[in-house]
Amino acid sequence: MKYYSTNRATPVVDLEEAVVKGLAADRGLFMPETIRPLPKEFFDTIDRLSFHEIACRVAEAFFGEDIPKEDLDRIVCDTLAFDCPVAEVEDRIYSLELFHGPTLAFKDVGARFMARLLRYFIGKRGAGRTVNVLVATSGDTGSAVANGFLGVDGIHVYVLYPKGKVSPIQECQFTTLGRNVTAVEVDGVFDDCQRLVKSAFMDSELCEKMTLTSANSINVARFLPQAFYYFNAYARMKALGKASELVISVPSGNFGNITAGLFAHRMGLPVKRFIAANNSNDIFYNYLFTGTYSPKASVQTIANAMDVGDPSNFARILDLYDNSHERISSLISGFAYPDSRIRLTMHDCYAATGYLLDPHGACGYQALKDGLQPGETGIFLETAHPAKFKETVEAAVEAPVAIPDRLAAFMNGEKKSVAMSADFSDFKDFLMRQ
Numbered sequence: 001m002k003y004y005s006t007n008r009a010t011p012v013v014d015l016e017e018a019v020v021k022g023l024a025a026d027r028g029l030f031m032p033e034t035i036r037p038l039p040k041e042f043f044d045t046i047d048r049l050s051f052h053e054i055a056c057r058v059a060e061a062f063f064g065e066d067i068p069k070e071d072l073d074r075i076v077c078d079t080l081a082f083d084c085p086v087a088e089v090e091d092r093i094y095s096l097e098l099f100h101g102p103t104l105a106f107k108d109v110g111a112r113f114m115a116r117l118l119r120y121f122i123g124k125r126g127a128g129r130t131v132n133v134l135v136a137t138s139g140d141t142g143s144a145v146a147n148g149f150l151g152v153d154g155i156h157v158y159v160l161y162p163k164g165k166v167s168p169i170q171e172c173q174f175t176t177l178g179r180n181v182t183a184v185e186v187d188g189v190f191d192d193c194q195r196l197v198k199s200a201f202m203d204s205e206l207c208e209k210m211t212l213t214s215a216n217s218i219n220v221a222r223f224l225p226q227a228f229y230y231f232n233a234y235a236r237m238k239a240l241g242k243a244s245e246l247v248i249s250v251p252s253g254n255f256g257n258i259t260a261g262l263f264a265h266r267m268g269l270p271v272k273r274f275i276a277a278n279n280s281n282d283i284f285y286n287y288l289f290t291g292t293y294s295p296k297a298s299v300q301t302i303a304n305a306m307d308v309g310d311p312s313n314f315a316r317i318l319d320l321y322d323n324s325h326e327r328i329s330s331l332i333s334g335f336a337y338p339d340s341r342i343r344l345t346m347h348d349c350y351a352a353t354g355y356l357l358d359p360h361g362a363c364g365y366q367a368l369k370d371g372l373q374p375g376e377t378g379i380f381l382e383t384a385h386p387a388k389f390k391e392t393v394e395a396a397v398e399a400p401v402a403i404p405d406r407l408a409a410f411m412n413g414e415k416k417s418v419a420m421s422a423d424f425s426d427f428k429d430f431l432m433r434q
């Protein structure tokens with residue numbers, strides 16, 4: 001499979017180059033040249049397939065031309081060492097729980113897949129230069145990527161995060177690991193971290209000195225595997241006899257997650273429509289109403305992983321629908337919620353149903369409450385475990401939130417990070433000294 005850049009100003013590349021480079025040379029995002037629809041028979045029997053079987057079939061459609069089936073199946077099954085179940089919250093509203101992985105957020109799926117794929121390519125190439133993975137995080141990506149790559153020979157991870165703008169537990173998850181993981185605490189917002197990462201890829205002096213790649217959803221190996229759980233959710237709903245008129249509501253920040261859902265839809269997944277649920281960072285929401293995309297500086301919210309002011313994957317959505325606002329807004333609707341509404345939603349949902357939402361899932365849930373039409377059934381993506389935002393969730397629901405053991409384990413280590421300004425020249429100097 002060849003991958004082209006959304007900016008179309010650079011030659012197409014193969015999968016290995018798309019994964020190892022992360023971002024195209026013209027600063028565009030890589031897109032597969034073909035998105036293969038899955039056959040009707042697959043959807044007819046999908047409810048009888050396991051998550052692994054479904055994911056292997058979907059992975060084959062994406063990567064089967066480039067990786068032998070046996071290797072690809074192994075990568076998929078190793079990645080999915082945990083389930084992504086669907087839980088009924090109330091009549092017609094279901095939660096796709098994506099927090100059962102090692103770092104308790106949806107990013108575990110893409111980060112673990114990418115780590116294994118990169119290891120596969122490095123193995124094929126033989127020992128060479130260390131691959132340096134640069135990742136910008138507003139909270140959850142950092143820990144998933146750091147844990148996905150922890151201790152992997154030939155790889156060093158740099159996690160860039162905005163100082164004071166991630167939850168205390170999230171910060172522990174990537175600042176206490178040591179070994180081949182360096183946390184870089186940037187005096188700025190998430191968009192500064194993302195800008196530093198993208199600028200590093202464009203800097204020829206840096207790229208000559210070191211091999212750089214990205215593990216944000218700009219990397220195809222990070223975002224495409226996120227399609228696996230959309231197919232699995234459909235299968236589980238079909239098994240319950242609830243799969244008609246399905247609406248999927250996705251808490252959205254950098255828009256990699258919803259873009260993976262849109263890819264699934266293009267491959268034939270029978271979803272009626274999508275909702276992009278935003279916090280106060282309402283850039284996409286405004287685009288839906290005005291047709292104009294106006295990125296702006298992100299604002300800090302309690303759903304911090306969605307604090308993104310210039311979502312990278314917007315470029316992929318435009319590309320997928322030929323820049324047509326009409327096509328995009330007929331398939332995707334939007335809602336945007338301030339912190340006060342998110343708090344109230346966590347409270348009301350817990351009081352009415354006993355289901356604990358995290359602040360991101362609360363946006364997705366509330367968007368279904370506000371947007372679901374008669375006859376439709378909704379699934380929202382519960383993208384992180386509520387305990388990752390313990391203080392915020394406890395205050396909202398007025399009840400204690402237990403911390404799972406695997407999360408508590410991250411809180412024992414000593415925090416180590418490198419302080420960094422938001423100036424690219426400082427970041428470059430730092431990388432040149434490594």
Ligand SMILES: N[C@@H](CCOP(=O)(O)O)C(=O)O
Binds near residue numbers: 137139141216256257
């Ligand atoms: N929501 C993210 C921000 C980066 O998103 P990504 O999906 O592009 O990695 C986070 O939690 O860090």
